[in-house]
Amino acid sequence: MSPATRRLPTWVPRASFAHSWSARIGLALTATVLLIAIFGPFFAPHSPSELASGSYAPPSGAYPFGTDLLGRDVLSRVLWGGRSVVGYAVIATALAYLVGGTIGLVSGYSRSLVDPVLMRLVDILLAIPPFLLLLVLATGLGTTPAVLIIGVAAIHVPGIARIVRAATLEVSVRGYVEAAVARGETTSAILRRQILPNITGTVIADGGPRLTISILLVAGLNYLGIGLQPPAADWALMISENRPGLDIQPWSVALPALLIAMLTIGVNVLADAIARSRGVSVDEELIRR
Amino acid sequence: MSAHPLLEVTGLRIELLSGAPIVEELDLSLSAGRIVGIVGESGSGKTTTSLALLGFARPGVRIAGGSIRVAGEELVGRPEAELRRLRGRLVSYVPQDPAAALNPSIRIGDQIREVLRAHSGGGEPAEVSRALERVELPATRDFVRRFPHQLSGGQQQRVAIATALVGRPPLVVMDEPTTGLDVVTQASVLDEIQRLRRELGLAIVYVTHNLAVVSSIADEIAVMYAGRIVESGPAAIVLGSPRHPYTRGLVSSIPDFLTPRELRGIPGIAVGIGGRPPGCTFAPRCDQRRDACEVMPPPLEEIATAHRVRCLEWQRTPPLVLTPSGGASTVTATSPLLEVESLRAAHRSRSGDVVAASDISFSIARGEAVALVGESGSGKTTIGRCICGLHAPDGGRILLGGVELAPRAIERPRQARQQIQIVFQNPYDTLNPRTKIIDEIARPARILRGIGRRESLAVAAMLIEQVSLPQRLAHRFPAELSGGERQRVAIARALAAEPSLLICDEITSALDVSVQATVLELLARLRSELGLALLFISHDLGVVAHVASRALVLESGVVREQGTLGDVLERPQDDYTKRLIAAAPRL
Numbered sequence: 001m002s003p004a005t006r007r008l009p010t011w012v013p014r015a016s017f018a019h020s021w022s023a024r025i026g027l028a029l030t031a032t033v034l035l036i037a038i039f040g041p042f043f044a045p046h047s048p049s050e051l052a053s054g055s056y057a058p059p060s061g062a063y064p065f066g067t068d069l070l071g072r073d074v075l076s077r078v079l080w081g082g083r084s085v086v087g088y089a090v091i092a093t094a095l096a097y098l099v100g101g102t103i104g105l106v107s108g109y110s111r112s113l114v115d116p117v118l119m120r121l122v123d124i125l126l127a128i129p130p131f132l133l134l135l136v137l138a139t140g141l142g143t144t145p146a147v148l149i150i151g152v153a154a155i156h157v158p159g160i161a162r163i164v165r166a167a168t169l170e171v172s173v174r175g176y177v178e179a180a181v182a183r184g185e186t187t188s189a190i191l192r193r194q195i196l197p198n199i200t201g202t203v204i205a206d207g208g209p210r211l212t213i214s215i216l217l218v219a220g221l222n223y224l225g226i227g228l229q230p231p232a233a234d235w236a237l238m239i240s241e242n243r244p245g246l247d248i249q250p251w252s253v254a255l256p257a258l259l260i261a262m263l264t265i266g267v268n269v270l271a272d273a274i275a276r277s278r279g280v281s282v283d284e285e286l287i288r289r
Numbered sequence: 290m291s292a293h294p295l296l297e298v299t300g301l302r303i304e305l306l307s308g309a310p311i312v313e314e315l316d317l318s319l320s321a322g323r324i325v326g327i328v329g330e331s332g333s334g335k336t337t338t339s340l341a342l343l344g345f346a347r348p349g350v351r352i353a354g355g356s357i358r359v360a361g362e363e364l365v366g367r368p369e370a371e372l373r374r375l376r377g378r379l380v381s382y383v384p385q386d387p388a389a390a391l392n393p394s395i396r397i398g399d400q401i402r403e404v405l406r407a408h409s410g411g412g413e414p415a416e417v418s419r420a421l422e423r424v425e426l427p428a429t430r431d432f433v434r435r436f437p438h439q440l441s442g443g444q445q446q447r448v449a450i451a452t453a454l455v456g457r458p459p460l461v462v463m464d465e466p467t468t469g470l471d472v473v474t475q476a477s478v479l480d481e482i483q484r485l486r487r488e489l490g491l492a493i494v495y496v497t498h499n500l501a502v503v504s505s506i507a508d509e510i511a512v513m514y515a516g517r518i519v520e521s522g523p524a525a526i527v528l529g530s531p532r533h534p535y536t537r538g539l540v541s542s543i544p545d546f547l548t549p550r551e552l553r554g555i556p557g558i559a560v561g562i563g564g565r566p567p568g569c570t571f572a573p574r575c576d577q578r579r580d581a582c583e584v585m586p587p588p589l590e591e592i593a594t595a596h597r598v599r600c601l602e603w604q605r606t607p608p609l610v611l612t613p614s615g616g617a618s619t620v621t622a623t624s625p626l627l628e629v630e631s632l633r634a635a636h637r638s639r640s641g642d643v644v645a646a647s648d649i650s651f652s653i654a655r656g657e658a659v660a661l662v663g664e665s666g667s668g669k670t671t672i673g674r675c676i677c678g679l680h681a682p683d684g685g686r687i688l689l690g691g692v693e694l695a696p697r698a699i700e701r702p703r704q705a706r707q708q709i710q711i712v713f714q715n716p717y718d719t720l721n722p723r724t725k726i727i728d729e730i731a732r733p734a735r736i737l738r739g740i741g742r743r744e745s746l747a748v749a750a751m752l753i754e755q756v757s758l759p760q761r762l763a764h765r766f767p768a769e770l771s772g773g774e775r776q777r778v779a780i781a782r783a784l785a786a787e788p789s790l791l792i793c794d795e796i797t798s799a800l801d802v803s804v805q806a807t808v809l810e811l812l813a814r815l816r817s818e819l820g821l822a823l824l825f826i827s828h829d830l831g832v833v834a835h836v837a838s839r840a841l842v843l844e845s846g847v848v849r850e851q852g853t854l855g856d857v858l859e860r861p862q863d864d865y866t867k868r869l870i871a872a873a874p875r876l
Contacts, residue, residue, distance in 0.1 A: 175719035176729075179782065182677045182698045183733050184706045197723040 023273035029266025037082025048233035056249035089214035096156035104164025167199035201278035208271020301355035326507030330801035377456035387445035398433025443474035476872035501874035515570035522596035542806035544831035554806030632685035645671035660837035668846035710783035720767035773804035
């Protein structure tokens with residue numbers, strides 16, 4: 001092929017991350033929700049379990065967003081209720097990346113029997129319907145946070161393993177990897193120095209939607225009553241509990257729903273911006289899938 | 290030239306939507322039955338120009354001014370619907386990569402029928418057969434039912450040409466139509482193009498970076514540099530006595546396999562779009578520029594009948610002198626550095642093993658340069674990969690300094706890995722995109738010579754100097770470097786190990802010729818400075834003749850012939866070698 005017309009598979013920095021609007025918006029949304037989730041409890045005017053006044057009281061001076069079905073302060077419960085949803089989702093996603101990413105890297109780089117064996121195991125996991133898996137785990141092992149986290153992580157592992165494997169396969173035939181092999185570098189040095197830095201764009205682009213899915217899964221499970229149990233303060237539980245009073249006291253549902261929406265949108269926009277700045281766009285990534 | 294040329298381009302200007310010019314002040318005219326070769330290197334605007342001749346501009350690009358008339362029809366400024374009607378009838382296009390141009394899931398016959406239908410509403414089997422017969426392809430029922438991947442590269446390109454001729458256009462634009470093909474196939478496709486031109490009276494615009502190919506086919510040549518034609522005229526005159534310093538540099542950059550000569554590359558790199566200087570675009574790389582050159586672009590001046598040059602100082606351009614060189618120095622045999630004995634290697638695939646090398650034996654002495662010559666699929670790259678431990682052979686032995694080497698690099702002692710280094714073909718994936726140049730070069734020194742971090746960085750800085758790269762690139766990332774610069778970094782990285790054998794796998798095939806010449810010069814200099822032995826893998830006989838003193842000719846994993854370069858190239862014994870040499874284009 002002529003040098004003039006060949007399309008070059010190379011990393012070129014695109015729009016600067018800090019200057020893109022999507023980065024700023026994504027960062028602002030994500031940071032707001034995370035700050036509320038982490039530091040909210042310190043600012044809560046009331047205890048989340050304190051039964052303050054009548055149920056579904058409208059907003060007033062003492063209860064700026066009114067009270068919920070049992071008469072607890074909505075604002076205080078919202079300020080307390082982010083830690084579980086956000087925390088579990090982040091931990092579950094991180095765990096999924098640790099396991100799935102390792103499987104993918106090893107699978108994609110090894111040219112031995114390890115690859116097909118690992119991938120068949122992943123296929124088996126993929127064959128189990130995710131909600132069925134969660135229900136079985138929850139009924140078998142009880143609805144503890146650990147079960148919730150492991151269950152959500154297990155849902156992500158096959159997908160992450162496949163994406164990381166595909167990205168690794170693509171990078172591992174590049175000249176710089178072969179040069180490292182030829183000079184006899186250890187497998188772990190090659191994975192760490194040559195491969196990992198060159199697949200992070202793909203991994204981050206894929207990570208945004210995954211964290212969103214985790215948030216929605218955790219929220220969904222809590223909402224369905226498989227996850228956290230009342231009287232815990234949790235955004236998803238609040239939506240679920242207060243639904244009957246939606247037309248009397250909409251804040252008790254709208255506020256937690258708004259925060260979950262802000263977080264999922266923010267994380268996606270942010271991941272896209274990071275990935276773009278590293279030369280991959282989420283759209284391209286989705287097409288590749 | 291006749292009074293009414295078939296193709297008449299005047300004042301063509303093509304720019305990015307931002308207004309940055311890609312092609313400027315382009316004039317071109319061509320009569321029926323003639324072939325004009327548009328020659329240029331990366332970024333010269335030749336492909337943009339060739340697409341514009343169909344009234345087409347890629348997304349983000351627009352034809353901003355000038356006129357393109359084909360058989361009296363103006364293409365510039367026409368609505369897309371009308372242009373679409375004219376394409377194929379008035380002018381058609383043969384793309385570079387036929388494998389990408391043909392739809393992989395449609396049978397050959399159906400693809401041609403589709404085009405026939407678009408043009409005439411017909412598409413009878415007889416018409417399909419005629420289209421195939423025109424390019425000397427079998428019009429059998431079996432053939433028309435094949436899918437593109439069941440065809441060879443040459444057949445695919447013939448199908449692409451047949452498709453282009455379906456609408457009987459008087460003008461065909463061909464963009465690097467033989468670049469992806471083996472030389473033997475290339476020669477037959479070029480013959481085919483010549484025959485079609487004669488029989489159908491076609492006018493052909495042949496776009497290429499390969500001067501040797503263009504000299505064998507074109508009547509006229511237009512040399513493009515940074516968006517402008519810098520010299521044009523009859524092929525023999527432009528290539529034989531170029532008056533523009535760029536053309537002269539280009540011609541002196543091309544190695545010839547029968548008469549090895551000193552190569553003179555063009556220093557510097559081509560200016561990019563948007564970075565073009567106000568004056569002559571070649572001025573920054575030109576050794577005969579004066580102040581006036583940098584003020585405004587020189588006009589295209591007619592200096593003899595039909596010979597035009599865009600240079601203020603063309604009279605000062607020295608005549609083309611091609612200094613013969615002795616080729617690579619031969620080495621009096623000492624004890625062999627590397628011995629390959631009955632090497633066998635294969636590639637595994639689901640459909641069975643593909644033999645890449647069978648019973649290959651040769652040796653390389655200290656400081657000697659040996660070439661492995663062959664077409665794609667000849668097994669030459671696999672042999673190189675076996676030697677540096679990237680591909681485990683199925684049999685035979687590889688000895689370094691008399692000691693047998695383990696099949697895989699990681700199983701070999703450090704000293705063996707350090708002595709054999711490889712430089713890869715593709716400059717665009719040879720460097721880790723996330724590693725700084727200096728770290729990339731320092732790493733092998735640290736790993737293979739066991740020196741400390743600080744010392745290895747000093748070694749790297751010295752090597753950057755040694756491969757003639759500016760020190761300011763040390764802390765850059767590969768994306769900021771040109772292809773030629775990257776290949777120099779790859780060479781520096783290999784040298785950082787202080788090897789005694791350097792394997793060069795098609796290291797210049799992705800580079801422009803003027804850059805190729807500078808890389809070959811560098812390699813020759815390093816060899817004499819460091820006493821390096823080379824295993825030079827290439828399909829290009831000219832490059833091989835310039836670098837190596839001994840050659841092995843490979844075909845399908847078998848050595849067809851081996852000997853000194855003079856014997857192999859001038860007195861080939863084997864039929865395959867003879868065919869290869871006969872087909873190789875020369876200036």
